[in-house]
Amino acid sequence: MKNKHRIKQGLSLLLAGGIALTNLGVALPAFAEDAPATPENAEAVTPETAEADTMAPNLVQITENLYDDLPDAPTGSYLGSMGLPVATGETKIGISAWVSDLYDGVDAHMDADALNADENTVTIGKTPGTDYAIVPLLAQVEYPADGAVSEIILPDGVDLLSYRSTDYEPIPADEQEQTEILHHTYSEQSAAATGLYVKASADFTAQLVYTDSDGSSQSKSIHVQISEDAAPTQMYAD
Template sequence: MKNKHRIKQCLSLLLAGGIALANLGVALPAFAEDAAATPETASAATPETAEANVPTPNLSQITENLYDDLPDAPTGSYLGSMGLPVATGETKIGISAWVSDLYDGVDAHMDADALNADENTVTIGKTPGTDYAIVPLLAQVEYPADGAVSEIILPDGVELLSYLSTDYEPIPADEQEQAEILHQTYSEQSAAATGLYVKASADFTAQLVYTDSDGSSQSKAIHVQISEDAAPTQMYADTGDDGIAAYAAGPTPPYATGKITSIAKEGGTWLIWFNGQEAYCCSHGLNGQPKGCPTYSFSHVSRLEPGQYTPGNHYANQVNIWGGLGQLSLDMLDDRPVVASLEDDPEGCEEQPDILGSLYDETQQWIMENYPDSYAAQTYIAAAEELVNGTDAQ
């Protein structure tokens, strides 16, 4: 017990902000139950909810650590319900061809050209042996307002396809999937993008209409040309067996590989959807995050333990699954940190290795230092203490 107490002291000293590790055994704060701040009530530069004697990061620091991968730098921020800054700025929308995988594990692929263009035109070839083309479309919004909505409008004769479709079998989306793909509502998101496939036999124009919480709106259009000579769409490339994904306990998906279909920037983290379903592998997983992320294969599935999964809370699930060291079930963290013996160190800490530094990246450590009460920081710290105590007991 004495040794564990010293380890706990050392963990706290590893954090530059001197974060206290008291009461880590209790449940994490229920930030979602608190009333969220809004851009109208928050400072344009820094969150105002921190204690007065604790300096808070300015906008440039928040941007550098959490939002430097957006096409346009934010102009303000407010503290969201999970305890981290939500970046705000000029709202931009775009609808274009869906030509990327949206996220490659390093940078998000918001299409800056589409956000800045008044309209777009794309030419797609017909699927070989058919009279139709499969058209990949990408709808995206940068800095949507809380409570804003968007809608993708398709003309008659253009059919929205299910994410269950393949190159050889296009499947129409049912009513529920249509609603999930074509209609979006935004809350505490700094950016979002959705990829979709439609089936068409003739030229058409599709629209993205964004309506702000105050009723104002803007729209963009894409003109699609169907050609016999252009290259056809390949819906899902052969991703092989190297990818790994974590998937909440439930029925086995009807496909083995697929494509990232949506991304959303929330609380400094890119949340992702794979074939229309929430997927738990993001930019701020641990060093043990799945290799090859985000090229997924459901042949390697992480079944979640009780308490890891909260229905309807994608952000919390992502943090809980990839933010908790005791919750890695893919055996990707091969080398557990060595906890030095402190028996010969009466003062403690001098022989203690940089545990948090070996487990968490610079952004996560920055979050723990500057936003210790956030959901993410509490999860990181509790997980590190759990690992240290578990290793010490061995």
């Protein structure tokens, strides 16, 4: 199968702290969570500490050093529990064909076209000698709110596959894997992406539904066409 486990490890770096932490520490000052000045500690604020405060990274520095690989530049940030800035911005979602690695061992990448498209259509060929196609899908969320959730909705007749599947041995995902792949809750994340494989014998539509922490929601769909003439999905084992 496509090297999902390596990608999953790389995408974990999309949690608080940046896109693969590119160039972290080269030009970025140390991130320290200083307590704000209060009447009780105001006397501790000296010209030296005031000057140090001016060295705190601004949004441009944070973007260039941590979030330059995101399709859309952040509009703000806050310090996360890991001590690194978590970028914030307009929430965008997308569901599309998973056509390339999201993580190349150095940098993480997202599909900007999918984030900006209202919906997508993809045509996938059947696996040779079978009556089904293996369909690679990619669900993405850029700038999710803390406490937000998302769900990938697959129709009846479509089987979610385990990451242990191979080209000619599609293994259905068990209940635990289904939950881990299809349902996500976000905390201190600036971007997240999930690659998955499904087995289908007929055309279908899959949907990504994102619900913000305030209860508002948005959704996007991908229409998958199964064809005898299109190229099949190529998978390989780790």
